[in-house]
Amino acid sequence: xxxxxxxxxxxxxxxxxxxxxxxxxxxxxxxxxxxxxxxxxxxxxxxxxxxxxxxxxxxxxxxxxxxxxxxxxxxxxxxxxxxxxxxxxxxxxxxxxxxxxxxxxxxxxxxxxxxxxxxxxxxxxxxxxxxxxxxxxxxxxxxxxxxxxxxxxxxxxxxxxxxxxxxxxxxxxxxxxxxxxxxxxxxxxxxxxxxxxxxxxxxxxxxxxxxxxxxxxxxxxxxxxxxxxxxxxxxxxxxxxxxxxxxxxxxxxxxxxxxxxxxxxxxxxxxxxxxxxxxxxxxxxxxxxxxxxxxxxxxxxxxxxxxxxxxxxxxxxxxxxxxxxxxxxxxxxxxxxxxxxxxxxxxxxxxxxxxxxxxxxxxxxxxxxxxxxxxxxxxxxxxxxxx
Ligand SMILES: C[S@@+](CC[C@H](N)C(=O)[O-])C[C@H]1O[C@@H](n2cnc3c(N)ncnc32)[C@H](O)[C@@H]1O
Ligand code: SF4
Ligand code: SF4
Numbered sequence: 001x002x003x004x005x006x007x008x009x010x011x012x013x014x015x016x017x018x019x020x021x022x023x024x025x026x027x028x029x030x031x032x033x034x035x036x037x038x039x040x041x042x043x044x045x046x047x048x049x050x051x052x053x054x055x056x057x058x059x060x061x062x063x064x065x066x067x068x069x070x071x072x073x074x075x076x077x078x079x080x081x082x083x084x085x086x087x088x089x090x091x092x093x094x095x096x097x098x099x100x101x102x103x104x105x106x107x108x109x110x111x112x113x114x115x116x117x118x119x120x121x122x123x124x125x126x127x128x129x130x131x132x133x134x135x136x137x138x139x140x141x142x143x144x145x146x147x148x149x150x151x152x153x154x155x156x157x158x159x160x161x162x163x164x165x166x167x168x169x170x171x172x173x174x175x176x177x178x179x180x181x182x183x184x185x186x187x188x189x190x191x192x193x194x195x196x197x198x199x200x201x202x203x204x205x206x207x208x209x210x211x212x213x214x215x216x217x218x219x220x221x222x223x224x225x226x227x228x229x230x231x232x233x234x235x236x237x238x239x240x241x242x243x244x245x246x247x248x249x250x251x252x253x254x255x256x257x258x259x260x261x262x263x264x265x266x267x268x269x270x271x272x273x274x275x276x277x278x279x280x281x282x283x284x285x286x287x288x289x290x291x292x293x294x295x296x297x298x299x300x301x302x303x304x305x306x307x308x309x310x311x312x313x314x315x316x317x318x319x320x321x322x323x324x325x326x327x328x329x330x331x332x333x334x335x336x337x338x339x340x341x342x343x344x345x346x347x348x349x350x351x352x353x354x355x356x357x358x359x360x361x362x363x364x365x366x367x368x369x370x371x372x373x374x375x376x377x378x379x380x381x382x383x384x385x386x387x
Contacts, residue, residue, distance in 0.1 A: 105141035
């Protein structure tokens with residue numbers, strides 16, 4: 001039986017949350033880079049610094065709500081904002097762990113390094129360790145500086161006698177970098193990276209006179225199958241060294257679907273059928289059907305505040321409200337919009353944004369309900385969305 005067939009009493013109480021463990025804060029949506037695949041390269045994208053107003057008040061709210069972790073990240077580069085570390089220092093001083101997702105492509109002062117060395121985890125956006133390719137995709141950044149900065153953060157923590165941040169590498173997996181993934185993971189292992197993530201490229205722009213990357217599924221059949229082998233080898237290499245290696249479910253699904261298409265088309269060819277569309281790059285994220293939902297706890301566990309104070313639960317979800325001057329987010333998190341959003345998850349009636357989410361896998365409402373119950377009763381990690 002699916003939850004959509006059940007009475008609402010079955011899910012009663014689960015449209016509220018008593019546990020917002022994680023809050024993402026986009027202090028700025030400006031960035032020092034213009035990676036060719038990023039919305040920063042879309043001419044109509046307008047960046048903004050957050051009007052931080054009474055920032056200590058926000059920190060008080062986070063403390064009162066029992067928030068466990070703030071992630072300093074949004075659509076820009078938080079660590080590019082002037083005095084970014086003054087805000088992060090206030091959060092850390094309140095006893096809340098801070099993590100970040102960053103490009104590490106600039107020089108940092110001693111002060112900034114000290115703040116970074118106290119992060120719980122740092123996700124570094126590294127798609128390739130090839131110097132030329134890095135320059136062309138993550139435009140004008142230098143991999144040598146990125147790797148030096150990463151090492152300096154760890155060394156700063158060691159010199160302070162504190163635990164270094166957990167270093168995670170995120171790769172936007174694409175046709176240009178995929179063949180170098182074994183070198184990528186080997187370099188990461190050599191540099192003490194703990195975790196590797198292969199993300200699905202969201203493709204929404206074409207930059208003139210630049211290296212535009214595309215999905216791995218757009219490679220011709222032969223190179224595509226070779227790329228699959230390279231991904232498998234890289235994953236096995238990382239795991240053999242005790243590393244956590246994850247693939248976005250959306251990436252796994254699209255690769256599997258494309259592989260099956262190639263093989264079924266080859267079968268068809270043997271039966272004199274014309275070759276289908278292998279290599280045409282027509283694979284898309286599997287969209288949930290009514291009655292299906294996503295393996296996602298963010299509606300319960302997470303708040304995401306954009307630079308203009310819009311409140312979402314992740315960078316893809318719908319926007320629910322603008323935060324008021326008072327920064328009071330607790331009320332909004334259990335307000336009618338978010339209650340409805342959670343009910344939609346538990347009924348298997350997802351909004352369009354979540355129906356085609358690249359990061360959370362598809363599941364049944366019953367399964368999600370079990371995970372939500374467990375989470376709200378204080379068990380389980382919020383960051384580890386149960387993919
Ligand atoms: C938008 S960036 C913001 C943080 C920071 N500027 C950075 O690059 O790490 C967050 C993450 O999204 C990834 N990203 C950017 N554009 C993407 C796209 N089109 N598809 C998938 N991931 C993307 C980046 O590589 C990065 O790991
Ligand atoms: S560094 Fe991050 S935000 Fe900036 S352009 Fe690259 S992916 Fe986008
Ligand atoms: S399903 Fe995806 S888009 Fe929706 S809240 Fe979860 S992570 Fe965000």
